[in-house]
Amino acid sequence: MLDVTVIEDAEAAAVSLDPVRARLLAELAAGPASAAMLAGRVGLPRQKVNYHLKTLERHGLVELAGERRKGNVTERLMRATAASYVISPQALAAVQPDPDRFRDQLSARWLLALGARLVRDVGSLLTGAAKARKRLATYALDGEVTFASAADRAAFVEELTAGVSALIRKYHDGEAEGGRPHRIVVAVHPEVRPEAGTGPEAGTGPVEAPAGPEATH
Known part of the structure; x- marks a missing residue:
């Protein structure tokens, strides 16, 4: 079972x-289970569960375990083919976000469009790598920083932008002959803490825009 897989097909997305x-x-x-075992857990007749399982199997979301x-x-x-699933914007190809339509480093919606493209591209790369039985070379960094003030956040963004831009240059x-372009995305956004309530302090409401450019490339 994969840890996570990306659903690219529109029909499979609707099924899921x-x-x-x-x-x-x-x-x-x-864990693996039969239609009869699942019927008791979800409160449906075995025949209906079996129908749903066949639909999931047809779209590659579940598979025979034994x-x-x-x-x-x-x-x-039956067992799930992955522990979790992500629906790619490719499933809604006609209306998927396109960050190339506009570029605004201070826009949360542009950041969202970049994130959507990341899911789409990495999902496609994973599919190709799986078919070729090759590993996909990627890298990700995840961290958290608490800023004492908006000015500190702006200074951090400025230094981050300068540092990453210098590495790119x-x-x-x-x-380079045979060189392969790589996409780099760096983002800064407030942490979401819904258990703390709403509002800027909780990270679930609007916050003041950073004084400097948002670190997204």
Whole structure:
């Protein structure tokens, strides 16, 4: 079972968003089960559960884990193909966000468009790497910083922008024979803490815009 997989097909995305099927996916991510076992957990007749399982299987969201005999019946044990799923913007190709339509480093919506492109591109790369049975070379950095003031945040963003831009200038070689371009995305945004309530202090409401450019490349 994969830790996470990206759903690129529109029909598969629609199937996964059905509340009953989403519940079945969650149950099967915890371990293999048959339609009869799942029927008791989700409160549906076995026949209906079996119908939903066949639909999920047809779209590659669940797979056969094994079979077992129970009396005169052979039960199919199914399992989820991944522990979690992410729906790619490719599933809504006609209306997917396009960060190239505009560029605004202070726009949260532009940041969201960049994030959507990241999910789409990495999902496509993962699919290709899996078919080629090759590993995909990626890197990610995740951290947290608490700023004492908006001025400190602006200064941090300015230094981050300068540092990353300097590294890009140092290592970028657009004329390298056989070189492969890589996408770099750096983002700064408030932490979301819904348990603390709402408002700027909780990170769930609007916050003042940074005084400097947002660190997104």
